[in-house]
Amino acid sequence: MSKPALTSGLLVKHGGMLSLIQDTGRFGAFNIGLTNGGPVDLLAFQWANRLCNNKLNTTAIEISIGGLALIAQVDTSLAVTGANMPLTINGQIKALWRSYQIKAGDVIELGFASQGLRCYLAVANGFSIAPSFGSTATVCREGIGGIRGGKLLAGDVLACARTNLKNNLSLADKFTPKYTGEVTLHTVPSYQQQHFSLHQQRLFFSNEYTVSKSFDRMGYRLEGQAIACDIEGILSEGICHGAVQIPADGQPIVLLNDRQTIGGYPKIGAVSSIDTAKLGQLNQGGKVRFEPISMEQAHNLYHLSLSRFNRTELVICD
Amino acid sequence: MSTNLHINIAGENALIIYFCEQGSGQVNANVSAKVQQAEQLIRKAMTYELAQDIIDLVPSYASIMVMFNMMSTDHHQVRNKLRTLLQNIDNDLTAPDAAYATNIVELPVYYSDESGPDLSVIAQRTQLSIEQVIELHQGQEYRVYAIGFAPGFAYLGEVDERIATPRLSTPRMKVPKGAVAIADRQTAVYPSVSPGGWNIIGLCPIDMFDAKASPTMPVNVGDKVKFKAISKEKFLSLGGTLGGSYE
Numbered sequence: 001m002s003k004p005a006l007t008s009g010l011l012v013k014h015g016g017m018l019s020l021i022q023d024t025g026r027f028g029a030f031n032i033g034l035t036n037g038g039p040v041d042l043l044a045f046q047w048a049n050r051l052c053n054n055k056l057n058t059t060a061i062e063i064s065i066g067g068l069a070l071i072a073q074v075d076t077s078l079a080v081t082g083a084n085m086p087l088t089i090n091g092q093i094k095a096l097w098r099s100y101q102i103k104a105g106d107v108i109e110l111g112f113a114s115q116g117l118r119c120y121l122a123v124a125n126g127f128s129i130a131p132s133f134g135s136t137a138t139v140c141r142e143g144i145g146g147i148r149g150g151k152l153l154a155g156d157v158l159a160c161a162r163t164n165l166k167n168n169l170s171l172a173d174k175f176t177p178k179y180t181g182e183v184t185l186h187t188v189p190s191y192q193q194q195h196f197s198l199h200q201q202r203l204f205f206s207n208e209y210t211v212s213k214s215f216d217r218m219g220y221r222l223e224g225q226a227i228a229c230d231i232e233g234i235l236s237e238g239i240c241h242g243a244v245q246i247p248a249d250g251q252p253i254v255l256l257n258d259r260q261t262i263g264g265y266p267k268i269g270a271v272s273s274i275d276t277a278k279l280g281q282l283n284q285g286g287k288v289r290f291e292p293i294s295m296e297q298a299h300n301l302y303h304l305s306l307s308r309f310n311r312t313e314l315v316i317c318d
Numbered sequence: 319m320s321t322n323l324h325i326n327i328a329g330e331n332a333l334i335i336y337f338c339e340q341g342s343g344q345v346n347a348n349v350s351a352k353v354q355q356a357e358q359l360i361r362k363a364m365t366y367e368l369a370q371d372i373i374d375l376v377p378s379y380a381s382i383m384v385m386f387n388m389m390s391t392d393h394h395q396v397r398n399k400l401r402t403l404l405q406n407i408d409n410d411l412t413a414p415d416a417a418y419a420t421n422i423v424e425l426p427v428y429y430s431d432e433s434g435p436d437l438s439v440i441a442q443r444t445q446l447s448i449e450q451v452i453e454l455h456q457g458q459e460y461r462v463y464a465i466g467f468a469p470g471f472a473y474l475g476e477v478d479e480r481i482a483t484p485r486l487s488t489p490r491m492k493v494p495k496g497a498v499a500i501a502d503r504q505t506a507v508y509p510s511v512s513p514g515g516w517n518i519i520g521l522c523p524i525d526m527f528d529a530k531a532s533p534t535m536p537v538n539v540g541d542k543v544k545f546k547a548i549s550k551e552k553f554l555s556l557g558g559t560l561g562g563s564y565e
Contacts, residue, residue: 027385030376032527032534033469132529142469143510144529190327191334235345236464236473238376238383240329262378262466270329295393298330302388 007159008073009127015153016067016110021127021146024057026135030261036241037137037145038257040217040280041118042273043177043309044082048122050314051079051099051169058126059136061152063119064217066112068152070121072102077124077165083116083179083281098170098317099124116179116281128159139258141218170317182287183278185254187244188298191267195230196246203227204268204290209252211286217258219245220279222288226250229266236264242271244290252290254279272298274305322352323404325397331373333396334383335404345475345503349380350463354420354540356404357382363403371396377539378464379473422542425507427456427498428553429520434498435564436517440483454478455498455519456545460505462537470509470527470535474543477503489515494562496521498545511562523558 012019022045025038039045039062046056061068066085079099080087087094088109094100096119102108110119129136129146138146147156189201196204209224227250238261239245245253245265254271256279271279272293279288293301328334337352357377364372371391376383386396429452431438441448460474467473482503490513493499497508499516508514509526522545527535537543548556 027373030374030383030385031465031539033465033467033471144469188327188330190329235379235381236466237378237381238328238332238334240332240383240385242329260466261376262464270327270332272330295327295330299388299392302330 007128007157009160010070010108010123010158011073012152012154012156012158013069013071013107014067015151015156016063016069017065019061019063019068019152020138020140021059021129021136021152021158022062022138023059023136025137025257026133026139026145029133030238033261034133034142034144035139035259035261036257037135037139039120040257041082041120041277043277043305044118045120046309047097047171048079048081048120049126051081051097051171052077052122052124053165053169054122054124054126058122059129060120060122060126061158063110063121064117066110066119068121069107069109070158072104072106072108073157074104074160074162076102076160076163077168078102078108078121079169080110080119080121081171082119083113085113085119086111097173097176099165099168101164101168117283118281123160124163124165125161128161141258167316168318169314171312171314175312177278179278179281181282181285183275183282185271185275185279185288185290186293186298186301187269187271187290188295189269189292191243191269192229192231192234193268195266196227196268197230200227200229201268204252205292207289209288209290211282211284211288212251213284215282215284217256219253219255219259220282222252222254224251227252227268229268231266233264234266236262239263239267240270242273242276243267244269244271256280272301274301323407325400327393328383331388332383332385333393333400334381335400336381338380345379345463347461350461350540352407353377353380353382356407357539359403359407360384360400363399368399371399376466378466420540420542421537422459422544423537424544424546425522425524425536426548426552426556427520427522427545428550428558429455429498429547430550432560433521433553434519436483436499437519440481440500440517440519443483444481446480451481451519452547454481455500455505456547460543462539462541462543463504465535465539468509468512472506472526472535472537472543474505475503477505479503483517485515486517489513490565492563492565493518494521494564496523496526496558498522518564521553521558521560523553523556
């Protein structure tokens, strides 16, 4: 359990259900079969870093479902964003979407979310984790990134520098994302779209789907109106983030950060990254609808969202 | 105008270049050679004029997915640049393989019942002797058509029709690292312990994926692979291990 602490930072007391070291992801290694990893809800991840005055790709923790407990070994500042997991520091309930100064010995705990699924915990100057293939992102299926290529376990020490922000920062409530159980997924028709009849495309874009019990960082399997494709399979080809795969049973699968790099099922389109972030906050039973958009609209949505993010100022809270 | 090459949208920050008619579904060495040439051309451009714009590539059997940077470019620009870059390939002005690097990699295999539990099954199914199955497997020069499924997993084709064997009806929960296997007309070496549904005929002692090595993998998409039968002693002396589980 307790190994000699060569480094100090945050000691993991409980790893929780699935807590992973993440930066914005691994790019440039598709050709050897390595996927991107990275935060499923990139927006919440970036807010956590901004609240700690970090660069946006600084290494932080993605906590899915909840249950993470940490003991600080150094003085630092941290912020938690994302799903509404109850956050306590030394047993006292604290609000998310703001930063706190932490003293060595403080105990930081996250309960379980009632709305949303994933939280992001960043510390000032980030965690010092050795990158693999240019990134610290953990992809458990590949055993790559983070610590040991796997999820956080009790006894792990997440190295971070002794720092203190002068001021605590917060994001005003009116700017924080609200996680409901329903999401509209703006989707660019693409890939094998022409192998789905107009009728099948109409069905796909007009029906509501439910998140099945099979959902993870690799992809979200949905249930609802089955969609038929003219072809059964294709030669395996590159799968982009957000691609919507339609296997033989006609039930769509939206592929996310830990997807396989290539695959042979037909794809009807790809969901915009702004909306995959929202999808990744849904639990089993969550409702989604697909709405078709052009590539130009997708770019517009992306740049508007980025512009809003950049223009929103944080408030000094104490 | 293009005859064979199509560029489709993949997602908000990705295009996909197809080098043959979609849906034809046939593995084709000439198409794969074009994929390899195009990949080399794009990678070269990524070191200079496309350095800001292209983030990563996924080459596969008959396509290359191109992921671009939405902060510096858009799909129109990327499409135009790709068309210009690849016009000679599209017009068939370059003979396949000419002026493009193709490595031939030899992989040693210990073929046996103890290392390949499906070897005798394939022999029975095909009415061939075990020796003939091994001979047909190592007699072929294979092309690396794609890499994916798991880090370092290279899809090699094509296996001689006489030993082509469908996937197991129930995949194994655990296949040992280095397992050499056949599925239909494809063959591969499992780079690490993983679940798997392919028919295992032997073990290869060479690491197909080593995160600490440079290069990480002995092969790239487009390379050629030859298998060479080795004895148990040779297999062990090359660092191979037996006793892995085939559950």
